[in-house]
Amino acid sequence: MIKVGIVGISGYSGVTALEILLKHPKVRVTYVSANQTNGKVEDIWPKLKGQCSLSCSRYQAEKAVKSCEVIFLAVPHTVAMGLTPELLKSKVKIIDLSADYRLPEADHYQKFYETVHKDKGNLKNAVYGLPELYRTQIKKAILVANPGCYPTAAILGCAPIMATYSDTVEQIIIDAKSGVSGGGKKLSESLMFCEVNENFKAYKVLSHQHTPEIEHYLSRLAGKDFPLTFVPHLLPVNRGILATIYISLNKKMSYQQVYDLYQKFYKTEPFTRVLKPNEHAELKNVTYTNFCDIGISVDENKKLLIITSAIDNLLKGAAGQAVQNMNIMHQFEETTGLL
Ligand SMILES: NC(=O)c1ccc[n+]([C@@H]2O[C@H](COP(=O)([O-])OP(=O)(O)OC[C@H]3O[C@@H](n4cnc5c(N)ncnc54)[C@H](OP(=O)(O)O)[C@@H]3O)[C@@H](O)[C@H]2O)c1
Structure with missing residues (x-):
C-alpha cells in the first residue's frame, strides 16, 4: 500500500x-x-x-x-x-x-x-x-x-506515422473538439450553459497553449522540428475529446500499410485501441474510460491520411x-x- x-x-x-x-x-x-x-x-x-x-x-x-x-x-x-x-x-x-x-x-x-x-x-x-x-x-x-488532454489525443493519433515515416509526412492539421469540463470548474462566462448549449465554436485559433506541447513531442519522435496546425473547438457536451487529424504525405501509402503500422505500434498497449477498417473514433465509446480509440482512413491518390482519435479528457x-x-x-x- x-x-x-x-x-x-x-x-x-x-x-x-x-x-x-x-x-x-x-x-x-x-x-x-x-x-x-x-x-x-x-x-x-x-x-x-x-x-x-x-x-x-x-x-x-x-x-x-x-x-x-x-x-x-x-x-x-x-x-x-x-x-x-x-x-x-x-x-x-x-x-x-x-x-x-x-x-x-x-x-x-x-x-x-x-x-x-x-x-x-x-x-x-x-x-x-x-x-x-x-x-x-x-x-x-x-x-x-x-x-494535456488535447496533446494526449493528438500525439497518440500521430505517433506511429511520425516515429516511422516522418520524412513522408508533409503537413499535419489537427482539428480537435473538447467537452466543457476541459476548462475546469472555475467560473467563466464563455463556459456558461447558455453560451455553450446548442453552440459549437472554434477558440484560441492559432494561439492555443497546447500547440507547442504537441509540436515538441511529435518533433522529438520525428527527430526534426515539425510545425503543425492545431485548432481547438468547444463541444456542448460535458466530457470527451475528438481529434480529426489530416496528414498529407509526399508518397502514396496504402490503407493496409498504415493500419499495420498503427496496429504494430500499439499492439501491447492496454489503453490505446486501433479500430477496425471503416470504424472511426467516437466519444461515447471512450467517455468514462481510460481508453484512446484511433480510427484510420487513407485516400491513396490524394496521399492523405485521416486519423480520428478520441479520449475522455478527465481520464486518459x-x-x-x-x-x-x-x-x-x-x-x-x-x-x-x-x-
Ligand atoms: N479539466 C481537464 O480536462 C484537464 C485535462 C488535463 C489537464 N488538466 C489540468 O489539470 C489541472 C486542474 O484542472 P481542473 O480542470 O481539474 O481545474 P479546476 O476544476 O478548475 O480545479 C482546480 C483545483 O485547483 C485548486 N487550486 C487552485 N489554486 C490552488 C492553490 N494555490 N493551492 C492549492 N489548490 C489550488 C482549486 O481549489 P479551489 O476550488 O479551492 O479554488 C481546485 O480544486 C489544470 O492545470 C489543468 O490544466 C485539466
Missing part, C-alpha cells in the same frame, strides 16, 4: 483522481487539499457520500509531506511549480496534471503561458507522462508531467493517465484501478 495525496480536490481532475484512487487496491488516500474550498469531502462532492471520510483544507506542505509518498497536483499551471520544489526535496514523488513541467525549455513556457517559469531547475527532472512513448522513463521518474486526458503513470512508477499492474 502506498500513501497518496491529491491537491485540487474541489476541481474536476482532482475529484476524478480521487474517485479512482479510493477504489485502487494498492493505494490509501491520506491527504486531500484545495485552495479556498474546505470541509468534508463528502460535503464538497455529495456523490462520494459514505465513500470517503477525509476532510479538505488549504494546502499545507508540512502536512502533505508527512502523510504522503506520492502527490497528484490537480491545480492550475503556475500553482504546481510553486509546490513542487519543496515536495521533491522531501522525497515525495509528484504527478503534475498541470502544464508546468511539460515543456522542457523555460523560454518556451514563458512564451506560451505568458509567465516566467519559477522552477527551471526541476524541468530536467520531469518525465513526460505518456506511457505509450515514455514508459521506461516513467518507471524511474520522481516528477511526472502528465500530458488527465486523472486516468495520472493513475496509469503512478502504477508504472510503482511497478503495479498498469491497468489497476482503471479497467
Whole structure:
C-alpha cells in the first residue's frame, strides 16, 4: 500500500483522481487539499457520500509531506511549480496534471503561458507522462508531467506515422473538439450553459497553449522540428475529446500499410485501441474510460491520411493517465484501478 495525496480536490481532475484512487487496491488516500474550498469531502462532492471520510483544507506542505509518498497536483499551471520544489526535496514523488513541467525549455513556457517559469531547475527532472512513448522513463521518474488532454489525443493519433515515416509526412492539421469540463470548474462566462448549449465554436485559433506541447513531442519522435496546425473547438457536451487529424504525405501509402503500422505500434498497449477498417473514433465509446480509440482512413491518390482519435479528457486526458503513470512508477499492474 502506498500513501497518496491529491491537491485540487474541489476541481474536476482532482475529484476524478480521487474517485479512482479510493477504489485502487494498492493505494490509501491520506491527504486531500484545495485552495479556498474546505470541509468534508463528502460535503464538497455529495456523490462520494459514505465513500470517503477525509476532510479538505488549504494546502499545507508540512502536512502533505508527512502523510504522503506520492502527490497528484490537480491545480492550475503556475500553482504546481510553486509546490513542487519543496515536495521533491522531501522525497515525495509528484504527478503534475498541470502544464508546468511539460515543456522542457523555460523560454518556451514563458512564451506560451505568458509567465516566467519559477522552477527551471526541476524541468530536467520531469518525465513526460505518456506511457505509450515514455514508459521506461516513467518507471524511474520522481516528477511526472502528465500530458494535456488535447496533446494526449493528438500525439497518440500521430505517433506511429511520425516515429516511422516522418520524412513522408508533409503537413499535419489537427482539428480537435473538447467537452466543457476541459476548462475546469472555475467560473467563466464563455463556459456558461447558455453560451455553450446548442453552440459549437472554434477558440484560441492559432494561439492555443497546447500547440507547442504537441509540436515538441511529435518533433522529438520525428527527430526534426515539425510545425503543425492545431485548432481547438468547444463541444456542448460535458466530457470527451475528438481529434480529426489530416496528414498529407509526399508518397502514396496504402490503407493496409498504415493500419499495420498503427496496429504494430500499439499492439501491447492496454489503453490505446486501433479500430477496425471503416470504424472511426467516437466519444461515447471512450467517455468514462481510460481508453484512446484511433480510427484510420487513407485516400491513396490524394496521399492523405485521416486519423480520428478520441479520449475522455478527465481520464486518459488527465486523472486516468495520472493513475496509469503512478502504477508504472510503482511497478503495479498498469491497468489497476482503471479497467
Ligand atoms: N479539466 C481537464 O480536462 C484537464 C485535462 C488535463 C489537464 N488538466 C489540468 O489539470 C489541472 C486542474 O484542472 P481542473 O480542470 O481539474 O481545474 P479546476 O476544476 O478548475 O480545479 C482546480 C483545483 O485547483 C485548486 N487550486 C487552485 N489554486 C490552488 C492553490 N494555490 N493551492 C492549492 N489548490 C489550488 C482549486 O481549489 P479551489 O476550488 O479551492 O479554488 C481546485 O480544486 C489544470 O492545470 C489543468 O490544466 C485539466
